[in-house]
Amino acid sequence: MNKIIKNELNRVTATKVEYSDNDTHIFIPRSIKILNSSLKVGSVYKIRLNDFITNPYDGSTLAANWNGGVIPKYKEYLVEVLDFMANMISVNGVAVENNSSQFIGWLPLDGFETISKE
Numbered sequence: 001m002n003k004i005i006k007n008e009l010n011r012v013t014a015t016k017v018e019y020s021d022n023d024t025h026i027f028i029p030r031s032i033k034i035l036n037s038s039l040k041v042g043s044v045y046k047i048r049l050n051d052f053i054t055n056p057y058d059g060s061t062l063a064a065n066w067n068g069g070v071i072p073k074y075k076e077y078l079v080e081v082l083d084f085m086a087n088m089i090s091v092n093g094v095a096v097e098n099n100s101s102q103f104i105g106w107l108p109l110d111g112f113e114t115i116s117k118e
Contacts, residue, residue: 039089044080044118046096053111067105077103078118 009017009026018027039045054072056063063071066088072095079093088106095101 039081039114041081041083044078046076046078046115046118047091047093047112048076048115049074049107049112050110053107062106062108062111070103070105072103072105073101074098076115079103 006019006021009019012028019025049072052060053062054075056071063069074095074097076096077091077093078096079091081089082092083090085106087109089109090106092104093102095103
């Protein structure tokens, strides 16, 4: 794939663009944006975590201060919303890729994208 096209596809933030370096087929899913601020306690959502949650930068205190040192291992989770506090949300979820991987903790509202309501 052309480097310029690849760089532009990597800059897309509205949705997850799927492509292969060995193919010219590009899939851009149509998404309906669910605002994280409109989530409801007790509801279940499929979310995609941002990179700074799954791969925290040096000096990040989210895992240590809010989640007892636990860092989510996967990008996508099915989560039940448990509570809200300021700009944080408490969730109980399982990884989409591995149902045995559970994450119970707090996430900042800007730390994930809501894919769908389940």
